[in-house]
Amino acid sequence: MRRKVTLKQIAKELDISISTVSKSLRDSHEISEETRQKVQAFAKLYNYKPNNIALSLKNKKTKTIGIIIPEIVHHFFATVISGIEQVANEKGYNVIVCLSDESFDKEVINLEMLASGSTDGFIMSLSKETQQKKDFHHIEEVINQGMPVVLFDRITNDVFCDKVIIDDQQAAYDAVSFFIEKKYKNIALITTVDYVSVGKLRTEGYLKALKEHKIAAQNHLILKIEDIEHCQDSITELLQNNEIDAVFAVNELFAVTAIKTALKLGKKVPVDIAVIGFTDGIISQFSTPTITTVSQNGIKMGQKAAKILIDRLEKEEEDEQYTTEIIETNLVFRESTTT
Amino acid sequence: MRRKVTLKQIAKELDISISTVSKSLRDSHEISEETRQKVQAFAKLYNYKPNNIALSLKNKKTKTIGIIIPEIVHHFFATVISGIEQVANEKGYNVIVCLSDESFDKEVINLEMLASGSTDGFIMSLSKETQQKKDFHHIEEVINQGMPVVLFDRITNDVFCDKVIIDDQQAAYDAVSFFIEKKYKNIALITTVDYVSVGKLRTEGYLKALKEHKIAAQNHLILKIEDIEHCQDSITELLQNNEIDAVFAVNELFAVTAIKTALKLGKKVPVDIAVIGFTDGIISQFSTPTITTVSQNGIKMGQKAAKILIDRLEKEEEDEQYTTEIIETNLVFRESTTT
DNA sequence: CTGAAAGCGCTTACAG
């Protein structure tokens, strides 16, 4: 075993001081050409790499970004991480990932853990429980301690910080307006309970589109799903008991379940029922029929969030001006709608 | 802004020494009850949390695990991370994730970056390029420096370390044997090029199953795909030009593409062509028909890998005995096969 | 041109 070599060892070996070694490796002009060469050659030979931890302690920055998300087994979140990773890597940052598992407590614990010196800042998306409790003191605490936070997708307006979102309401509005223009009469909505911020906004977009086209919203066409694991039954009920010719679903899972249920009930998609989903993930691409969907560019969200965070980290002055970046969405047309 | 408080500040505030503060907080019996109480109360008030970086430097361990995988936008890998996170968290470890993007160079850079003090050990799955080049010096280097590595899924036998895999050959053998027992005559294989270790092993399992049942392998029924992005064409060709009644695909994507292609060619699945895939991911669950598949328990792989790594990290003696853990797989029967 | 000293935030063996 060949342990990692330190400045101290190099200094001893070469019989010079640690300071001289350090300066030589940083190519300081204080040091003679000769010494520099010698030290550099030696360091190379022994494959010297400065210890990140020591540097972090000294510089008071870790060059790492903390990511806290509800789940990773979610194509959208994986996609965002991928985007963050990309720009973080380019700028010499590492990425620590923690999962809240949709739990408030885990979110708090992870945040505090990472805030104790491990990261320079955070990129996060709130857990469901956090959104439900509306308790954001942990995030405010961290910001107060001088660590910037960028919130994305599942955000809150109660915390002042940078945010990266899509215009959920507008995107839903566009999707539903498409249906209306195509003369669909009974447009159902399959959404989440209201405390999920993005679900609520998408619901609002649906309602707004109906209202602006002077169509009365009908409560029995709106399904708010609490328990995602068992959405099957309520969706069956929805489709069975109503004359529905179009469905707007606020996520992929609801969309694919609606399609499968419709098929099972003997209806044809998109002929009898057209479906538009949300999030252009794996399911939308590989379902049969493939699903028309609002594409929510996760990679871009991640990239943008990372850019904003790193800019703030590397800016000298404290800038109290927070931005909310809105990533554009668009409808990706596939087989679950007719054109 | 309220910066994080340090021992030094507490010491100054309370007019005692740093050592005394440190010991009080660790509840040392060296310190008087009174002082301890006072310090602890004060620390609580100011929400003192020891600085992880300082601890890492002092203790020479970071309590973080480095994960290097080819991609995160891959349900299987996301699943493994999830498993790792779970046990890491339980044991007080954090997780740094780096992506190699299937590139050898990125894998090396990331590994070296993290090895410079940021993590205590690694869990990794090799990039395609690494498997192709068969260059593993970077991994050996890290192990040599005393940092344990656990390889999973895409591993190599050229490196001595702990490994977590499934029995890819056996799993493929089982799947193909199922077809044979069901009297399927022309069983096609859709696989990757041979340098992808798991692809190769699954191919071997296919061949072995045929051989043991005294069926001659037919080259025109074996499709090795290089460019995953454009597998569509070659799969169409395969299905069009041959009398195939069963397909074994070494991943989900190939399986779903085979199904869609078959449907497009007017064949019914599973009646005309039965399909078994590999990796029980999102696609297999939501495709129509849903796909019978070899389930590769990613969560369990991640958990196991993390357990092995942490055990090794926390064991005192250097243990040269490496294990290769084999996670059991099983066939999950769905609609793409008849029973 | 080189090196001793101080310091980042902590712990702990040792002295008093």
Next chain:
DNA sequence: CTGAAAGCGCTTACAG
């Protein structure tokens, strides 16, 4: 019972 000192691995202002 308390505190000064050394040390983890590094950098840099300062002295010589």
